[in-house]
Amino acid sequence: MHKFYLIKKTETQGDDFFLDFGMDRDKYKDIIVDYITVDDNVFEYIFDSLTWIPCMNPAFPGNPKQVGINEIGITLFDEHSASSLTSIFTAWRDLFKNGPSVIKKLIYYHEYTDDDILSFDRDDTIEKFEKNIYISKQLYDGKFYLYHCGI
Template sequence: MSLDHEFYLISKTTGIKDFWMYRERNSSVIDSIVIHDDLIQYIMDSLEWIPSKNPSLQGTPSGRGINYHGETLFDNHSSETLISIFSSWKSLIKNAPDKFELTGKFVYGEADNQEGDYKKSVFNRDEVITKFEKMILMSEALAKGEFYLYHCGI
């Protein structure tokens, strides 16, 4: 099973209550992208700087970052930071070889006598750049104030 984070560009007129349950057949989805959890975890610290809202909580309170296991709502106040962060990562990844490896979390050995090691994830540079470019385009749409970017965590 693949652990993915889904991002949906939707109109602000879309009802966000329970959107996550009907997202795959929702006609109000304008665009979407899926980013693997290993990549999200690698850039997670920088994602914590993005102004966001939690549609799962009463009143959809403001906060920062993504709701890793749940839903996150980004609006026009999020757009500038989203664009900046994904543009920066895109510029950095452009320097990577065609296939590159990122170091993830520390994973302990399965038995008490086994040492652990850091998880390694292999990515295709061009695929990552394409995903980040799409995130930038969807984030640029947010600046107009007519859209939300709706995140569904793992």
Template sequence: MSLGHEFYLISKTTDIKDVWMYRERNNSVIDSIVIHDDLIQYIMDSLEWIPSKNPSLQGTPSGRGINYHGETLFDNHSSETLINIFSSWKSLIKNAPDKFELTGEFVYGEADNQEGDYKKLVFNRDEVITQFEKIILMGEALAKGEFYLYHCGI
């Protein structure tokens, strides 16, 4: 089973209190996308620039970036930065070959005497571009002020 980050476009009238528990059978989910954890980790530094809120904490405080292991809420204040970041990554990845490789996290050898190495992450260019285009469209919907983008971390 691969780890993924789930993104759900929901109406702003949705009670966000328990969205994460009922997200797969929730009538207020308008659209959704899952992005593999390896790709999220690769672009994580830039995601930290996106204004966000943490619905898991009392008062849903504002912050930046995604709650990696939990919930994150993006609203119309997030839209411009979210669109710009994913558009920039999309433009960059358009230059990649059909199957491309990125350098992942450092993994230590299994035995004490083995050296470690960086994990090799392999992606399909067109699939990544399609995912980013969908997130961009969701960001454009956010800009209207009538929706939230709800993120469920791993």
């Protein structure tokens, strides 16, 4: 499960803050504004497009800028990420509106079982994308971060 936290920016958020936040979010409840999860199957389905988003990597000193979400680690998004995040989640939402009620993607092997098929509920996914779009739009004014915790 991939977790996204919309958090308020504060003057005391140095390098250690973002690592500490990932380990003990309960300690920072007062700055968490919103929260959403994205199922691993959905994340894997849309992953390629998530590698286009400008972001920061709080796992390294100075939160270096990079492009592309950390699938297994933490990623930090700010106002520079807002446009890409909003556009990408909007595009996927609009695309999935045309899909069947259960979205499936075969993991291509010569022989496969039902376990090799990624599947997820279209309507639930669209609802989560709507919320992710709303959260991403909050980044535009520079008062928030979107903190992603990968699997």
